[in-house]
Amino acid sequence: MELTPAGCRAREVLDRVGDKWSLLVIALLGERTKRFTELKREIDGISQRMLTVTLRALERDGIVTRTVYPVVPPRVEYSLTPMGATLMDAANTLVRWAEGHVSQIDAARADYDSRTEEAMS
Amino acid sequence: MELTPAGCRAREVLDRVGDKWSLLVIALLGERTKRFTELKREIDGISQRMLTVTLRALERDGIVTRTVYPVVPPRVEYSLTPMGATLMDAANTLVRWAEGHVSQIDAARADYDSRTEEAMS
Numbered sequence: 001m002e003l004t005p006a007g008c009r010a011r012e013v014l015d016r017v018g019d020k021w022s023l024l025v026i027a028l029l030g031e032r033t034k035r036f037t038e039l040k041r042e043i044d045g046i047s048q049r050m051l052t053v054t055l056r057a058l059e060r061d062g063i064v065t066r067t068v069y070p071v072v073p074p075r076v077e078y079s080l081t082p083m084g085a086t087l088m089d090a091a092n093t094l095v096r097w098a099e100g101h102v103s104q105i106d107a108a109r110a111d112y113d114s115r116t117e118e119a120m121s
Numbered sequence: 122m123e124l125t126p127a128g129c130r131a132r133e134v135l136d137r138v139g140d141k142w143s144l145l146v147i148a149l150l151g152e153r154t155k156r157f158t159e160l161k162r163e164i165d166g167i168s169q170r171m172l173t174v175t176l177r178a179l180e181r182d183g184i185v186t187r188t189v190y191p192v193v194p195p196r197v198e199y200s201l202t203p204m205g206a207t208l209m210d211a212a213n214t215l216v217r218w219a220e221g222h223v224s225q226i227d228a229a230r231a232d233y234d235s236r237t238e239e240a241m242s
Contacts, residue, residue, distance in 0.1 A: 008166060013226055014219035015141040020132060023139055045129060062229025083225055087218055093211035098135035104204055105134055108183025 016061065017087060021046060021054045026080065027095045029064065030088035033079040063087065137182065138208060142167060142175040147201065148216045150185065151209035154200040184208065 016022060024043050028034060034042075040051055055078060058064040063084035069075040080088060137143060145164050149155060155163075161172055176199060179185035184205035190196040201209060 009223045010216075010220040011141060011145070011166065013223055014144060014216060017219065018139045018141050018144050018215060020136040020139050023135060024132070045132065060230050060233040061226050062233075083222065083229075087215075090211055090214035090218060094139060094208075094215070095131075095135060097208055097211060098138060099131040101204065102130045102134055105182050108204075109181050112181040112183075 013061075016057065017063070017091075019054070021050060022058060023091045023094055025051075025054055025058060025078075026063065026084060026087055026091040029078060029080045029084070030092060033077050035075070035077055039078065058084070134182075137178065138184070138212075140175070142171060143179060144212045144215055146172075146175055146179060146199075147184065147205060147208055147212040150199060150201045150205070151213060154198050156196070156198055160199065179205070 017026070021043070024046075025039060028039060028042055036051070036055070039055075040046065040048065043051065046054075055064060055066065059066050062081055065079050065081050067077045067079070069077070138147070142164070145167075146160060149160060149163055157172070157176070160176075161167065161169065164172065167175075176185060176187070180187050183202055186200050186202050188198045188200070190198070
């Protein structure tokens with residue numbers, strides 16, 4: 001893998017899909033089609049604005065579709081496109097990895113910090 | 122998957138490993154142990170400082186090890202730890218996905234932008 005100038009655009013794509021909120025949205029829509037309010041509830045801590053921005057960017061990239069049902073009040077649903085579905089496994093793996101390694105990472109950090117302090121004292 | 126307060130720390134982890142530069146470093150070290158200069162050359166566009174910061178954060182998180190060989194000039198090598206190796210597949214999948222979907226994403230964006238312009242005119 002040589003990430004030469006041709007890889008530059010790929011990095012821009014990676015920057016977008018590697019984004020924390022995008023990964024979470026992709027992983028959650030991988031379960032099934034969801035409404036905005038469901039996503040908002042499931043991604044604790046995301047603001048209304050950040051979820052809107054994330055969904056719009058994913059829609060523009062062709063990863064998510066937004067369907068508006070003309071009922072009162074309007075019902076808006078989000079799904080993965082076929083292209084988005086090909087990202088799902090990778091997104092899921094990363095999200096699960098993060099969930100499963102919090103304590104190992106905490107331990108590694110404490111260890112690193114104590115070694116660094118020792119080296120400086 | 123319900124990302125309630127307990128998921129908050131997982132999101133912090135996700136934010137770190139989902140970072141574009143971290144994913145690229147993990148994918149490249151998944152091939153084999155590499156020296157700083159090799160990583161720098163292979164990740165076209167990364168600055169010396171950003172690579173240093175990324176490697177140090179990954180080392181602190183227990184994902185990467187840094188080995189210094191006491192030769193002149195000192196030889197410094199980076200490898201994935203066993204925990205880092207468990208991230209490799211997901212990182213690789215995301216990097217490959219980004220590399221392989223640049224033109225589809227460009228097409229989706231052009232399509233989205235023309236539909237949005239139409240709706241506004």
